[in-house]
Amino acid sequence: MDLILWRHAEAEEGFPDESRELTERGIRQAKEAGQWLQRRLPKDSRIIASPARRTQQTAQALGMDFETSNAIRPGASFASVLAESGWPDAKGCVVVVGHQPTLGQVAGLLLSGTESQLSIKKGSIWWFSNRTRRDENQTILRTVISPEFL
Numbered sequence: 001m002d003l004i005l006w007r008h009a010e011a012e013e014g015f016p017d018e019s020r021e022l023t024e025r026g027i028r029q030a031k032e033a034g035q036w037l038q039r040r041l042p043k044d045s046r047i048i049a050s051p052a053r054r055t056q057q058t059a060q061a062l063g064m065d066f067e068t069s070n071a072i073r074p075g076a077s078f079a080s081v082l083a084e085s086g087w088p089d090a091k092g093c094v095v096v097v098g099h100q101p102t103l104g105q106v107a108g109l110l111l112s113g114t115e116s117q118l119s120i121k122k123g124s125i126w127w128f129s130n131r132t133r134r135d136e137n138q139t140i141l142r143t144v145i146s147p148e149f150l
Contacts, residue, residue, distance in 0.1 A: 001130045002042075002093040002142075003085055003110075005103045006033065009061075009123040009147070011054035017074055018052045026054070029123035029147040030061035036150050037062055037125065042093050048072060048084060049097040058123075059097040072098040078105035078115075088130035088137065110139045123147040 010026035022030060047066035049059035050073045059066045070076075071084035081102055085094045087110075096103070101117055107126050108116035120126060127142040 001086070001088055001090050003087050003128045003130070004037070004041075004093065004095040005107060005120065005126040005128070006037070006058065006095055006097045007100060007103050007120045007122055007124050008050075008052070008054045008058040008097060009033070011122075020052070020054050022054055022057045026123070027057070027061075029150075030058040032147060032150040033058075033123055033125055033145075034061035034063060036145065037095070038064070041095070045093040045095055046090075047095040047097065050074065050076075050099060052099070055097045055099070062095075066095075066097070072096055072102070074099045074102075076102050078102055078109060081106050082109075088139070111141060121146045 009029035010023050011020045012023055014020050048069050049055045049066050051068050052074055069084050071080040085096055104118040104120045108118045110128050124146040126144050129140045129142050131138050
């Protein structure tokens with residue numbers, strides 16, 4: 001399985017939180033990241049986005065059909081994100097378009113095997129793979145890329 005964590009691009013400040021939209025810079029970030037992903041994603045990838053406006057706009061920049069899930073809304077637990085994605089047993093590739101600190105908690109757990117938290121920059125993509133070698137389940141960090149390197 002491949003699991004891609006994509007933090008929403010730069011968004012406006014304001015309230016209510018779920019209605020915040022991407023800034024002009026955020027729209028550019030989402031477009032560039034979406035183009036980068038389009039060239040690399042398997043055709044049958046599953047894309048899941050938080051219902052927050054900024055994550056919906058980020059996912060739309062990918063130009064592919066996606067699902068909306070409350071399991072990855074702002075404030076969701078890392079466990080709900082992992083369950084929604086099917087990690088580590090789902091087949092294929094799943095892209096989760098979500099929020100900090102939850103995505104950072106997922107990344108921290110996948111990298112260290114224990115609950116921890118990393119900071120994921122707005123618009124960044126973290127691509128993990130799961131495999132079994134010699135009866136051992138392994139998590140591999142395939143790439144991390146932030147908007148300024150796209």
